[in-house]
Amino acid sequence: MENEKETKKKLLECAMKEFSEKGYMKASIRNICKEAGVTTGALYFFFKDKEDLFGNLVAETLMGLNKIIVGHFMEEATATKALADSDSEISIAALAEAQGFDDDMAIAREVIRYLFKHKDVIGLLLTKAQGSCYENLPDIMVDKVETHYTQMYIAMKGYKSKKELTKEDKFIIHWMSHDQIDIFIHIATHCKNAAEGEKQMKNMIAYMIGGWYGVINSK
Secondary structure, three states: OHHHHHHHHHHHHHHHHHHHHHHHHHOOHHHHHHHHOOOHHHHHHHOOOHHHHHHHHHHHHHHHHHHHHHHHHHHHHHHHHHHHHHOOOOOHHHHHHHOOHHHHHHHHHHHHHHHHHOHHHHHHHHHOOOOOOOOOHHHHHHHHHHHHHHHHHHHHHOOOOHHHOOHHHHHHHHHHHHHHHHHHHHHHHHOOOHHHHHHHHHHHHHHHHHHHHHHHHOO
């Protein structure tokens, strides 16, 4: 049993190196096994295929990131609903206070620290996943943000339901959702460490909040 754990660990280490250097599409199972000092049969004892091997490297990190994001969305949605239920004429100022800069910066800081704590895995997902089922991860994250932003937008605009959203509303929500994900991707790929990322994020949060309330207040 101990030998099996060591073999799997070695295969994952060698796979990380191979995928990081060559990307998913060009990575070679044969090279990974050679570096690990095992046969390809040994690899297939632990993993179904190359995609399963890649998934074993990234799945846990993705689950942790998703937990942070979903938790924040739930808190934000609860705060908005509470305000909406308490006052039929909910004000932009009240919403801004409920979802202000400090709260947004706190969750952004948590995400940034998480991204840099798992920098190697995040690098795989953002730059080396082409050809795998993970290559569309940014788009999947945009969809998750867009679903949340749509509900926030409806509440903040004073709409009764999603049916009131115009074509222009849907367009801007989708764009802002992309912008949100692009900000974190930019920090993860352009900043040297979490401290630098947090420093840059202050201006980005100010930009996002200003843009968001500018759209909400537009006619």
